[in-house]
Amino acid sequence: MRRRVLDLGPRYLIMVPLAAAFAFPFYWMVVISLSTLDKVFIFPPILYPLGHLENFAKVWSVVPWGRYFFNTIFVASATTALVLATSTLAGYAFASMRMAGKSLVFGLVLGIYTVPTEVTLVPNFITLKTLGWIDTYQAQIVPFAASVFGIFLMRQFFLTLPKDLWEAAQLDGCGHLRYLLTVAAPLARPPLITIAVFHFVLSWNAFLWPLVVTTSNSVRPIQVGLTAFQYNESTDPVLLAAGSLVATVPLLIVFLLAQRRLVGGIATTGIRG
Amino acid sequence: MDPSRPLTTTTTTTAVVPRPPLIARRRLVRESLGGYAFTAPALVVLVVFILFPAFWIFWLSLQKWDLIAANPDFIGLANYERLFLRDALFRQAVWQTLYFVGVTVPISIALGLLMAVLLNAKLPGRDLLRSAVFAPYVMPVVATAIIWTFMFHPYAGLLNSVLHVFGLPKLAWLDRPETVLPSIMLFSIWQYSGYNTVIFLAGLANLPPELNEAARVDGANAWQRFWSVTWPLLTPTTYFVLLISTIGSFKVVQPILVFTGGVGGATISGGGPDKAAETIGYYLYTQAFGSFRAGYAGAISVVLFLIVMAVTGLQVGVLRRRVFYQ
Numbered sequence: 049m050r051r052r053v054l055d056l057g058p059r060y061l062i063m064v065p066l067a068a069a070f071a072f073p074f075y076w077m078v079v080i081s082l083s084t085l086d087k088v089f090i091f092p093p094i095l096y097p098l099g100h101l102e103n104f105a106k107v108w109s110v111v112p113w114g115r116y117f118f119n120t121i122f123v124a125s126a127t128t129a130l131v132l133a134t135s136t137l138a139g140y141a142f143a144s145m146r147m148a149g150k151s152l153v154f155g156l157v158l159g160i161y162t163v164p165t166e167v168t169l170v171p172n173f174i175t176l177k178t179l180g181w182i183d184t185y186q187a188q189i190v191p192f193a194a195s196v197f198g199i200f201l202m203r204q205f206f207l208t209l210p211k212d213l214w215e216a217a218q219l220d221g222c223g224h225l226r227y228l229l230t231v232a233a234p235l236a237r238p239p240l241i242t243i244a245v246f247h248f249v250l251s252w253n254a255f256l257w258p259l260v261v262t263t264s265n266s267v268r269p270i271q272v273g274l275t276a277f278q279y280n281e282s283t284d285p286v287l288l289a290a291g292s293l294v295a296t297v298p299l300l301i302v303f304l305l306a307q308r309r310l311v312g313g314i315a316t317t318g319i320r321g
Numbered sequence: 322m323d324p325s326r327p328l329t330t331t332t333t334t335t336a337v338v339p340r341p342p343l344i345a346r347r348r349l350v351r352e353s354l355g356g357y358a359f360t361a362p363a364l365v366v367l368v369v370f371i372l373f374p375a376f377w378i379f380w381l382s383l384q385k386w387d388l389i390a391a392n393p394d395f396i397g398l399a400n401y402e403r404l405f406l407r408d409a410l411f412r413q414a415v416w417q418t419l420y421f422v423g424v425t426v427p428i429s430i431a432l433g434l435l436m437a438v439l440l441n442a443k444l445p446g447r448d449l450l451r452s453a454v455f456a457p458y459v460m461p462v463v464a465t466a467i468i469w470t471f472m473f474h475p476y477a478g479l480l481n482s483v484l485h486v487f488g489l490p491k492l493a494w495l496d497r498p499e500t501v502l503p504s505i506m507l508f509s510i511w512q513y514s515g516y517n518t519v520i521f522l523a524g525l526a527n528l529p530p531e532l533n534e535a536a537r538v539d540g541a542n543a544w545q546r547f548w549s550v551t552w553p554l555l556t557p558t559t560y561f562v563l564l565i566s567t568i569g570s571f572k573v574v575q576p577i578l579v580f581t582g583g584v585g586g587a588t589i590s591g592g593g594p595d596k597a598a599e600t601i602g603y604y605l606y607t608q609a610f611g612s613f614r615a616g617y618a619g620a621i622s623v624v625l626f627l628i629v630m631a632v633t634g635l636q637v638g639v640l641r642r643r644v645f646y647q
Contacts, residue, residue: 056444063439067453070515074456076479077468089477091485138363146349147356153364160367163375166572166602167626170609170618171374171381174388194366224355253461255575260610271463275579278467285471292464303459307452310459311519 077296080289088285100286107290112265116273123188123258123269124251130193131247132240138194139202140228144214154203161196173260187261188269192251198243205239206232245306252299270295378626381619388613400620410596411621414604417502421600422570424503429510430562433517438547440518441525451522454515462512466579469508470495495580498597505576505598512576513569517562524558525551564636571629574602601625 080088081104082097107113141147142154172191181187209232217227233240255271262268268276274295277283303310382400386393404411436454440447457465472479473494481491494504528551536546577600581593591607592599605625609618 056442059439059442059444063436063444063450066436067450070457070511071453073465073468073472073511074460076472077464080468080471088471089474091477091482093477093479093482134363134366138360141356141359145356145359146352147360148349148353150356153360156372157364157367160371163371164568164572164626164629166574166605167378167622168371168374169605170615170622171377172370173609174381174615175369175374177388190366191370194363196367199363224359249459253459255461255463256578256606259578271461274461274463274467275582278463278579279582288467289471292467296460296464299460300456303456304452307448311451311455 074296074300077289077293080286081293083286083289085284085286103286103290104294107287107294110287111273111277111291113270113273113291113294115265116268116270119185119267120252120269120271123185123254124248126185126189127192127251128244128247130189131195131198132244134194135198135202135243136228136233136236136240138199140206140224140232142199142203143206144209144232145224157196157199169256169260176261182261183263183267185267188254188258188267191257192247192254195243195247197246201239201243202236205236209235241306242309242312245302245309249299249302249310252302378619378622381616382623384616384619386615388615393616396616400617401624404617404620404624410599411601411604413596414599414601417597418571418573418600418602421502421506421509421573422567425506425509425513425570426563426566429514430517430559430566432510432514433562434521434559436514436518437521437525438551440522451515451518454518456515457512458516462575463579465512466508466576469511470580473504496594498593498595501581501593501598505580508576508580509570509573513566517566520562521555521558524555524561528554560636564633567632567636568629571632572602572625573600574606577603578606601628 079095079097082100083094083103084098084100087094087098138157142150142157147153176182176187176191181190213231214227217231222230253271254269255275258269258272259275262272265273274291277291278288381393383395383397384393385396385399440451444450475481475491475493475496478494480494484491492500495501532550532554533546536550541549577593577598578591581598582591592603601621602625605618605621608614608621
C-alpha cells in the first residue's frame with residue numbers, strides 16, 4: 049500500500065496540472081462564450097462562466113448554423129457510409145477472393161498511403177473544376193469515399209474469419225456477395241465502428257479542402273462557416289467563442305462516446321491530420 | 322496432413338482432385354473478375370484522387386496556368402528556376418518551416434513520452450487524464466485556434482495575464498514577427514503532444530513487464546529503469562512517432578491559415594507580420610488559391626514532397642542502426 053502511494057503520488061502531482069493545462073482552452077471557450085464583450089479582455093480576467101446564455105441565441109441568428117450543421121452532418125455521414133461500403137468490399141476481396149495479381153494491387157493500395165495530401169490539393173481542385181463539381185456536396189464527399197486505412201483494417205479482420213464459415217455458406221449455394229452481406233460483414237462490427245468513428249471525425253474537422261471547393265453557404269460545412277465568421281471584422285469575440293463551442297460540442301460527444309475506438313484506431317495506424 | 326486444418330475441409334475443397342487446367346483457369350478468371358468488381362469502387366477513388374495526382378503534380382509543375390485559361394502553357398523548369406533563384410519569400414518559408422519542425426517535434430515528443438510514462442500505471446482516473454490531453458488533437462482546428470487567438474490577445478489575453486501575475490513583461494504574441502511563429506508552435510505542441518502520448522501508451526503496453534520487474538528486484542530506481550529498460554525497448558515506437566511528427570509538421574498549413582489568414586482565408590496578405598509565419602505548406606496554398614498560380618504551386622508541392630522524402634530517408638538511415646527491435 050505504501051509503495052503504491054509513493055508510486056502514484058508523484059504521477060498525479062505532475063499529470064493533473066498538465067492535463068488541466070491541456071483541457072483549459074476548452075473551459076476558456078465556455079467562459080468566453082457566456083461572457084459579454086466588455087468583460088472578455090480585462091485584467092484581472094474573470095475565470096468563471098457568467099451565464100449569458102442569450103449569446104447562443106444571438107449567434108444562431110447572425111450565422112446560418114442550421115444550414116452549416118446540416119451540411120457538415122450530411123457530408124460526414126455520406127463520406128463515412130461510402131468509406132464503410134468501399135472498405136468492406138475491397139477488404140473482403142483482398143482477404144478472401146482468388147484474384148490474379150492480388151498481391152500487386154494490394155501493394156499498390158498500401159503504397160498510396162504514403163502520398164502526402166498536399167501533393168493532391170491542386171490536381172484534385174483542377175479535376176473537380178473540370179467535372180463542374182465546385183461548390184457541391186459531392187466535391188466534399190467523393191474524393192474521400194475510399195480509405196487505405198479502412199481497406200487494411202477490414203482485410204485484417206476478414207483474414208481471421210474461419211474458412212469453414214465460407215465453405216458452409218458455399219454448400220448452401222451462397223455466392224461471395226451474399227456471404228459477405230449476410231455473414232461476414234455483420235460479424236465485422238468492431239472494425240466497422242472504428243473506421244466509422246475515425247472517418248466521421250476526420251470529415252467533421254475537414255477545413256482546408258472545403259474552404260477551397262465551396263463558395264456558397266448552401267453547401268459549406270461548419271468549419272468553413274466559422275472561419276468566414278472569424279474573418280468578418282465586426283465579429284463580436286463572444287459570439288465567435290459561442291460559434292466555436294457550437295462547432296465543437298457534437299464532436300466532443302462523439303469523442304467521449306467512442307474514445308476507445310478512436311484511440312485504438314490512431315494507435316495502430318498513426319494517422320495524423 | 323496439416324494438423325491445424327480441420328479434417329472436413331478436405332472433403333469440401335475440391336482442390337485436391339486434379340482437374341483439367343482449362344477449367345481451373347476459367348474459374349480463376351471468373352473469380353478474378355468478381356474480385357476486381359469488389360475492389361473497383363475503392364480503387365477508382367484512390368487512383369483518381371490520390372495516385373493519379375501524385376504523378377500529375379510533376380507534369381503540372383512544368384506549366385504555367387492561372388486555372389482560368391482553357392489550357393496551360395508548358396514552360397519547362399522555369400517554375401523551379403524562379404522558386405530556387407528568385408523567390409526570397411519561398412526561401413524564408415523554408416527556413417521558417419525548418420524552425421517550426423525543429424522546435425515542435427522534439428518538444429511534443431518529449432512531452433508526449435513524459436505523459437505516457439506517467440499514465441502507464443493502474444491509475445484511478447487514467448482515462449479522464451488521457452482524454453484531457455488527447456482531446457486537442459481530435460477537436461476541430463478552426464474552433465481551437467480561435468480560442469487560442471483570444472488567449473494570445475496582446476492587451477489582456479489570458480496568457481499575458483499569467484505573465485503579469487509572475488511579474489513578466491507582456492508579449493505581443495501573434496502581432497509581432499519575433500513571436501508569431503513561436504505562438505503557433507505553442508498551439509501546435511498543445512495540439513499534438515496528447516496524440517504522441519496515445520501512441521507511446523500503445524508502445525508501452527506492448528513491452529514485457531518482466532524486464533522492468535527484474536530491474537526493480539535488482540534495486541534499480543525509476544530513473545535507471547526508464548533509461549536502461551523502457552527507453553531502449555521503446556525505440557521502435559519513438560522512431561515511428563518521430564517519423565510521423567516530422568512529416569506532419571513539415572506540412573503545417575491549417576493553424577497558420579486560421580491564426581494569420583486575413584479576410585477570406587486564401588489571400589496572400591496572410592502569413593503573419595513580415596510573413597514571419599509563412600511556411601512551405603501555407604505558401605503553396607496561397608500561391609494556388611490566392612494568386613491562382615497552379616503550375617507554381619505544383620512546383621512547391623513537388624519540393625515539399627521531396628523534402629519530406631529526404632528527411633524520412635535520412636531518419637530511416639540514421640535511426641535504423643540505433644533502433645532496438647525486440
